[in-house]
Amino acid sequence: MWKVTKTNTLWVFVSCSHEPRHLYDVIFAVDCLRHRGVADAHVRVFVDHPRPAQYLAPYGISAVHSIEDVAPTLAAASRYQHVFTTVAGHGSTAGLGPSAHTVSPTKLLTDVRSVAGISHATLLVTQCYGGIFNLLDATQKPETVTIGATNLNPSLSAPINMPAIKQKNGSDGVSSWTANLFMLELFNWLRAPKDVDGDGLATLVDAYKHAGAATNQHLRAAKAGLFMQVRRLGEELENARKQGKLPVEIDAIELKLNRSLETLHLHQEPWLLHANLARKIQF
């Protein structure tokens, strides 16, 4: 068995997205790590958002780099036994990010494994088409557990409400956004790890089981409301077009409708690669 402590693990976040919701996902995750007693010095955030500081700095997240810096930054890291990398934001059928700058699964895994001195690593892929990261050689040294929020299909997000996350100045921050449910629930588990499968241990396998089940519980509850919302948005869209509303309003209704339809009709199935290692990683 091997235990994740406050200091022996480097926590890495990689988010390809211009949408603030993906930064909120990272803000919540970092808040959970702080709750565990992990110091900010052990966290690295890589984004391609045009204005990340406006969102992350108020929450005290300052070690923010561009996506292009993943390889050199990780190659320069040392003194860790484990690297826990979370991929947030958008994914594609080729890996991460827009097609012109896609980061392939093999490239990201190579970068993660480049951290000097680590014994093993975890790669948590929460973005769309996360299954692209499945079936790589997990036993190559350093061995890697990969957890996917979804397989070869989109990853679902849904609106959530929670107690406000505190900003650095003590004021209330975000409490409601369209969250990546699997990422949210996995870090919610990390905030207060517990045994799920009854073996008396809180391991990465328990984190996976909690996040997968909780995500699908959220989705099941959300779908009932979305059915009615889709009907209402369909009527609103038709009326807005007839009434010649502003394009920005019509676009917003259409986008809400399309995203609601996607969440209503898609299914999400998580997966885990290298269960033998995952069972040994304790929290």
Place this chain on the structure above:
Amino acid sequence: MKLIHSDVLRSTPLEVKELVRDGVYSLYVVEHAEAGFVLVTDRGDLYLLSTAGSIMPAPNGANLESFELGEAVSFSDASVFGSACVNVA
């Protein structure tokens, strides 16, 4: 980060405000003679918003760099639509 009640932007369509709350659209405070906020859609389209939320087109050729952006903005009140309540451990 600035959290305001969604009623402050009383002239902004509900669905636009929902997408800001969702974190799909971005909203920033801006230093501008005629506007209080800049709105950025998921496609990168830019709009100016008055302090009451009336939407105006951004000047031709404008991009984010054209504006002196202040804090990012979201809403302090919960969505009027159904949302999952997450119990944080």
